[in-house]
Amino acid sequence: MNNKVSQGIMLTDQYQFTMTQLYYKMGLHYTPVQFEHFFRSYPDYGSHKAGYCINAGLECLLNWMDNSIFGDEEINYLKSQTGNMGTRVFSNDFLDWLRNHGNFNSIDIYSIPEGRVVHPGVPLNIVQGPLGMSQILESSLLNKLNYQILIATKAARIKEAARGQPILEFGLRRGHDTGVNAGVRAALIGGADFTSNAGISHVLGYLPKGTHAHSMVQLFITLGEGEIGAFRSYADLYPDDCLLLVDTINTLESGVPNAIKVFEGLKRKGHKPVGIRLDSGDLAYLSIQCARMLDKAGFSDTKIVLSNQLDELVILQILAQIEQEAPKYGIDADILIKRLVYGVGTRLITSGGSSALDGVYKLTSVFENGSWVPAIKLSDSTAKTLNPGRKSVWRFYDNRGKSTADLITLEDENPLEATSIVMHHPSDHTKIRVLKREDFSRAEPLLVDVLNGGKLVYDLPTIDTMREWKQRDMKMLDSGVKRIMNPHIYHVSLSDKLWNMRERLINSYK
């Protein structure tokens, strides 16, 4: 089912082809246009909400564009399609054009790099090119980018909640078929350190991580060798990588005492046990008790890996509980927190509570009679009215070096040339902020040139580099914006020129 055809150029919505045939028939298919990719709102997980997103997915989109062409099978399928009256939907001349010219070789893309912190309404990717193929790009672009931004964001939140401790991505069994691979990549950009998924680890050049399953302990119990038999066999084979899952029978009465016995054996032979994993029960209480037992047995440097339906909110609560209760048991909460590792599966890979990002791809400009004409889509709600025209994006940093606002301007504006910058709220006309030159230390244009006439003019960063960019951007975010619940709202503003142009266009339709 996941063959080449279903993952290539045909991984798109049917209407892209019917619309493009219309443009072809009218001679509009080479009309230069601009589309913008942006999302309307941060993921809202119900009980909590994001105050920032992490951009991701671009490299995967570029790979898809590179590998997606109309071959025989694609053309024959389109040729076979019939409408309500049984006549063919697509004509031969159009299909010939698709076959010979249906590629992305004339497309320009300007993007905010992967790993950067991004906000709603800001163009993350601007696509400029001939109408036909720019339109056909829509569905796959959204498919490739929206999911990865969603997961990179979730991973960043989980990493924040875990106070930077290691995060292992464990979501393969609950992810959406092969889509998990894209999710793992995004998780590695946003906050996961490693994944249990072997295939994508190989592709991305990471080592996969894992412990063992309950089934291994069950097997040894059934064979009459008990939990201790399972632990001993595992330790014998992996003496320097020995991480034991201790909750198959009873964590405190069986699992941890058995693990300690095995760790003592390893120690005698000169090996350093790695630690234990807890996968059920009250993880805060159990990690305190396990730490006590491990410390007492002389294994205070072993890790405690927590898993079981974790997300940023659960981790936040586990850590709050540990801080409150650990001292009662003579355990230093900070030391315990620094030995924790988190295995995060379902709620990371599916972005539990908010399983889709509302990213859209909207026509903003059309080149006509020698100049760019802004395109608008009106809407019942001002917040959904489109920002027309060709644009740039600037990020302003205040005098503490913190990012204070993203400003969307028309392409030919340089906000730094003005002595003060008028910033409009994107939908509320009463909200205007004026930033004076002395109020900010730096302004940074966020979009970079990625594709020029289909050619890559951008050094694709490694995932490690994206992680550095993410770290740097996160440091520059106000801590209120990073709050897990009820975050402070980051300012995304429109320039005076863009605001006025939109107002003029809206009024011309009223």
Added chain:
Amino acid sequence: MNNKVSQGIMLTDQYQFTMTQLYYKMGLHYTPVQFEHFFRSYPDYGSHKAGYCINAGLECLLNWMDNSIFGDEEINYLKSQTGNMGTRVFSNDFLDWLRNHGNFNSIDIYSIPEGRVVHPGVPLNIVQGPLGMSQILESSLLNKLNYQILIATKAARIKEAARGQPILEFGLRRGHDTGVNAGVRAALIGGADFTSNAGISHVLGYLPKGTHAHSMVQLFITLGEGEIGAFRSYADLYPDDCLLLVDTINTLESGVPNAIKVFEGLKRKGHKPVGIRLDSGDLAYLSIQCARMLDKAGFSDTKIVLSNQLDELVILQILAQIEQEAPKYGIDADILIKRLVYGVGTRLITSGGSSALDGVYKLTSVFENGSWVPAIKLSDSTAKTLNPGRKSVWRFYDNRGKSTADLITLEDENPLEATSIVMHHPSDHTKIRVLKREDFSRAEPLLVDVLNGGKLVYDLPTIDTMREWKQRDMKMLDSGVKRIMNPHIYHVSLSDKLWNMRERLINSYK
């Protein structure tokens, strides 16, 4: 990134390989075992909850098993892996074994067919085979099956809420990368009639469906030809497939009047316009008003397609509102409801509100010294304690022909031989139901033989056949179980023999 290696045998969790190496080293890799795939609870969408699930995904799993082998790249990657001390994780003898024998040729699978209504705790798939490869199968089995069951279930609920009206799957842009293809397949099994996704339509042999985007209308507006220009051009090219998106400017003041003008032109030329699509605003109110306008203009047989963040709950409310308000405007609610079509995207393909099914794969039996020994995993909560042993599943139908309970028995039990059947609640020991022979009309074994020694011994049904099975099973469900909110709980029970065996095993560990 989604290359062959990341989608083949390596689409698994690393611990499957480390555990299997342990079994290999201990000579246990050929020990016959049984694993069961089941889910613990129905999807809970927060504001509402499912009372049944639709089984799906098996054929995709079988395809994956068929195409997944350890080739050079896989083996070399495993060979390159090192542990904490820099030594190799996998030894040459184990890797040679994987290379030569790491396939699913000795696996048996018994399954409940795709399309059938299924319930929590019931084994949907029983895998029997040598420990090594049965263990390695775990992660991909869960990845292939859990997501499809989730989406087939969501689609069935949406179809129910829509009272059987056509459902178009529109979720590509918000789905999880290439995982959407599996989701579309599941949606087509569970309740969607068509999808907009061209590639998977091709693979599965369906025609993709679609209208046009707002961008098409925006383009014509920008070119000075207005919404009417867009509609006219579209109608000229697709006179017999003309479905117009009417909300780019203003649905009632611009979109529908323009659509009617174009429909009148089509009618004069002998064509039958298909209808309109509404993608924003109050869809209940707007569909009533659109119906009035279309009826008045003589287009009472055109469809009204609704889209925009739909799910079963939104559709339920739209229909309730139509029933209440349509008569006030002289519109027959039933007639209006029967001309509605639903384009459902994000919340179908990502199962909004419940983005993962908690399906698990658990070791239940080990073959030792000539007989099957049940395996158990204890747990702090009785509800999570495993049902051990080799099993069968029976569905009982009452005298109205409605399904009344699923009974899990040991493999060698035939409940029909008893005069009355004792049914235990799966976790609450106080809840026992006794079914007498005269209380039921029929008992049906649900599991069928699928793989025997890796060979397919099952006629894979077409999606149309699965849809028929689903329809039949849905008709046999009590309407209380099908309720969108607070459904009645369907009985899943354990036989007396299975219950007593589990009790004995639990007590032997206490």
